[in-house]
Amino acid sequence: MLKRSLVRLLVLVFLAMPALAQENGHDKELAEFIKANYTKYEFRIAMRDGARLFTAVYVPKDASAANLYPILLLRTPYSVGPYGEDNYPERLGPSELFARAKYIFAYQDVRGRFMSEGDFEDMRPYLPNKRSNKDVDESSDTYDTIDWLVKNVHFNNGKVGQWGISYPGFYTAMGLIDAHPALKASSPQAPIADWFIGDDFHHNGALWLPHMFNFMAVFGKPRPELTTKWGPRFDEGTQDGYNWFLANAEPLTKIEDLWYKHDVRFWENVIAHPNYDDFWKGRSVPQYLKNIQPAVLVVGGWFDAEDLYGALHTYEAVARNNPAQHDTLVMGPWFHGGWSRTAGDHLGPVRFNAKTGDFFREHIEFPFFEAHLKGKESAALPAAYVFETGHNQWRQYDAWPPRNAEKKTLYFLSGGKLSFTPPVAGEAWDEYVSDPAKPVPYVDQTNIGMLREYMSADQRLQGRRTDVLVYQTAPLEESITIAGPLQPDLWVSTSGTDSDFIVKLIDVYPPEAPNPDPNPAEVQMGEYQQLVRGEPFRGRFRNGFDKPEPFVPGKAARVEFVMPDVNHTFLRGHRIMVQVQSTWFPLVDLNPQKFVDIYHAQPGDFQKATERVYHSPQMPSGVNVTVLPE
Numbered sequence: 264m265l266k267r268s269l270v271r272l273l274v275l276v277f278l279a280m281p282a283l284a285q286e287n288g289h290d291k292e293l294a295e296f297i298k299a300n301y302t303k304y305e306f307r308i309a310m311r312d313g314a315r316l317f318t319a320v321y322v323p324k325d326a327s328a329a330n331l332y333p334i335l336l337l338r339t340p341y342s343v344g345p346y347g348e349d350n351y352p353e354r355l356g357p358s359e360l361f362a363r364a365k366y367i368f369a370y371q372d373v374r375g376r377f378m379s380e381g382d383f384e385d386m387r388p389y390l391p392n393k394r395s396n397k398d399v400d401e402s403s404d405t406y407d408t409i410d411w412l413v414k415n416v417h418f419n420n421g422k423v424g425q426w427g428i429s430y431p432g433f434y435t436a437m438g439l440i441d442a443h444p445a446l447k448a449s450s451p452q453a454p455i456a457d458w459f460i461g462d463d464f465h466h467n468g469a470l471w472l473p474h475m476f477n478f479m480a481v482f483g484k485p486r487p488e489l490t491t492k493w494g495p496r497f498d499e500g501t502q503d504g505y506n507w508f509l510a511n512a513e514p515l516t517k518i519e520d521l522w523y524k525h526d527v528r529f530w531e532n533v534i535a536h537p538n539y540d541d542f543w544k545g546r547s548v549p550q551y552l553k554n555i556q557p558a559v560l561v562v563g564g565w566f567d568a569e570d571l572y573g574a575l576h577t578y579e580a581v582a583r584n585n586p587a588q589h590d591t592l593v594m595g596p597w598f599h600g601g602w603s604r605t606a607g608d609h610l611g612p613v614r615f616n617a618k619t620g621d622f623f624r625e626h627i628e629f630p631f632f633e634a635h636l637k638g639k640e641s642a643a644l645p646a647a648y649v650f651e652t653g654h655n656q657w658r659q660y661d662a663w664p665p666r667n668a669e670k671k672t673l674y675f676l677s678g679g680k681l682s683f684t685p686p687v688a689g690e691a692w693d694e695y696v697s698d699p700a701k702p703v704p705y706v707d708q709t710n711i712g713m714l715r716e717y718m719s720a721d722q723r724l725q726g727r728r729t730d731v732l733v734y735q736t737a738p739l740e741e742s743i744t745i746a747g748p749l750q751p752d753l754w755v756s757t758s759g760t761d762s763d764f765i766v767k768l769i770d771v772y773p774p775e776a777p778n779p780d781p782n783p784a785e786v787q788m789g790e791y792q793q794l795v796r797g798e799p800f801r802g803r804f805r806n807g808f809d810k811p812e813p814f815v816p817g818k819a820a821r822v823e824f825v826m827p828d829v830n831h832t833f834l835r836g837h838r839i840m841v842q843v844q845s846t847w848f849p850l851v852d853l854n855p856q857k858f859v860d861i862y863h864a865q866p867g868d869f870q871k872a873t874e875r876v877y878h879s880p881q882m883p884s885g886v887n888v889t890v891l892p893e
Contacts (some may be wrong), residue, residue: 272773293876295352297362300324301355303348310374310381310404316638317378319343321355321368322738325462326418333422333447333636338405338434339481342368342377346491347351357426357450357603357632358624362632364560368418369412373434374404377491385529386433386458388545389440401717405438405446410499412443422636426450428600429570433548433663436577440551441706444674448627450634452562453599454577459543459808461572467824468539468801469763469809470852470861473504474569474713475533476512497522505704508849513699514864515852537557539808548573549580558635559590560628560644563595564609568717571827578663583648590661591644593627594830595619596652598715602628611716613793614785616655651744651878652702652795653770653832664747664828668889672752673736673841675878676884681841682735685883694875695730695844697762699853701853703728713850721733722769722792726842732876735771735840743833747889749796749826753843754882756820757802759856760813764822766886767797770831771838798826799851803858813858819875819882842884845874 288707335356341355345352346737349499362368375383409423422443427435432454435842439449459465464475512518515534536542538634559581563574591847596615597607607620634641647663650656658868660666671683676789677691677713693721706717710803714720717778751766769792778786803811805822814820833839846853855864856872878884 276472298351306853310407313382319370322443323365330368331420335367335866336425338371339431340376359397386546391550401437402440406443409443424448424636428452446557449557450560454573457547458509460569468804469799472852483529483552502711551578552580553584555585560631562593568715569599592647593651593707598682609717613719649830672885675734681736690879692875692877697845698871702848705847705850732843735838742835744891745888746830748828750887753884754877756875757872760858762802763854765799765844768795768841769840771840795831800824
């Protein structure tokens with residue numbers, strides 16, 4: 264039986280596929296409209312090296328010399344089914360608006376996946392110096408595909424747009440590099456940008472354990488070539504992820520020995536490259552986003568548990584490297600892909616008081632493509648169109664982060680206090696004992712995978728543990744809006760030789776905060792501790808992700824890192840809280856707290872460690888933030 268959480272995972276990563284439209288509740292009338300108004304064709308398009316990529320194309324039935332339509336392209340590793348020219352999907356395009364407005368839609372199985380020929384490679388690196396037709400990458404495959412489509416699909420207007428969410432977002436970003444002249448508009452949405460620093464499988468070098476394990480147990484398995492079927496799903500036999508991963512995936516050697524058994528090539532690459540070496544650096548997309556010609560709409564979710572890093576850093580690279588080009592960042596209060604199919608009015612018990620997904624689809628995404636591909640008049644989009652949580656309000660800025668944001672530091676003080684005023688006198692520290700045998704749970708409910716709601720989940724349970732440090736302000740006399748990245752700056756020591764440090768920024772609600780209505784889960788929002796942003800850092804990488812170094816036991820060291828951006832208002836009467844801990848399980852794999860190769864660590868390597876966080880004038884610890892003026 265396919266476990267509920269794995270179903271959710273697969274739906275999330277496949278959400279750009281028309282084949283899974285029935286999972287997303289599209290109505291029968293839309294499916295009938297598509298079949299009545301579009302003709303389906305299937306092609307095998309030859310790339311420059313001869314590999315043929317399967318492409319399904321849907322052309323409006325009224326296409327003619329008098330009715331020319333732009334092409335919307337999606338390239339995916341997740342299948343473009345249903346296959347067969349008589350089989351139609353229940354949705355086309357980024358949203359229903361596109362199907363009804365009529366475009367030519369092209370869906371392609373990427374190289375080496377499903378019905379396409381060639382060898383598949385995860386996050387295939389870009390080749391900047393191609394010397395022959397044998398030198399291919401996702402940029403060249405996109406170019407060759409667009410070139411064939413505009414020359415061979417009748418009644419197109421010579422303009423192409425591309426979009427995709429998650430892994431298809433990666434292919435969309437790669438299509439921007441050395442783009443075909445016909446590519447006029449591109450929307451990478453939650454694109455994978457770097458699988459070691461911040462997307463999906465690693466955050467600051469720490470392994471995102473259940474996400475990696477469950478995804479690769481399905482996606483990473485080899486399949487026969489030219490097949491329309493997925494391999495068998497993995498069944499843990501329980502929903503208790505905390506105990507299951509503790510017993511069956513720690514140490515990490517158990518994953519290969521017990522479960523993967525040398526049948527998942529990408530996992531073997533992961534364990535062979537524990538540091539940020541050329542394998543990972545070559546797969547980092549932002550470095551290549553230069554000389555971009557198409558208009559770009561980068562989309563992401565503030566509560567995206569998978570590819571928040573990718574959205575922010577793809578936009579940052581495009582904006583920095585192409586200052587004269589039209590590009591926009593859109594960030595809403597969404598989980599991974601939530602903008603494409605949900606109202607976007609809540610995540611768990613946290614309410615946003617607006618149908619943000621509907622607004623995005625109708626007023627941002629659809630007009631963007633209509634303007635650039637059909638020449639329709641549309642209001643110019645700002646550089647950043649972002650939703651401000653807390654106040655629950657859309658904001659528009661001419662830059663992201665906003666230019667008028669002021670840099671400040673939330674300092675840790677004695678007595679668990681948090682303040683914008685630095686410590687003034689005396690040596691001070693707080694300490695806790697981190698035990699890998701009893702790690703801090705990342706959520707207070709049972710789940711076998713990576714629960715998407717953890718991104719805004721209540722942190723009260725974790726804050727009551729003795730291995731979690733808590734610092735908080737007094738109730739705020741005025742609202743404070745933080746907009747931009749968070750940068751923890753910690754002075755720490757450990758009795759071990761390696762440790763993780765997880766930092767969490769939390770919004771503490773006042774006692775009188777109202778409960779959701781309706782409230783079937785009976786959540787009590789009074790003094791709810793909403794996670795605004797949480798991120799781990801593997802301490803060995805404090806001097807560079809490519810040069811791990813052990814800690815000297817008992818010696819203070821500085822640990823600085825960057826957490827993904829937020830755009831959140833802590834309302835008057837709320838408190839700002841920061842929690843610091845060294846485990847976050849099973850979301851993050853266990854650090855043995857001994858400087859060893861963690862992917863090959865043995866049971867005897869795992870040890871308790873006393874972690875100390877300093878907050879004196881000489882060693883002030885805190886979190887650097889950017890605050891908007893009132």
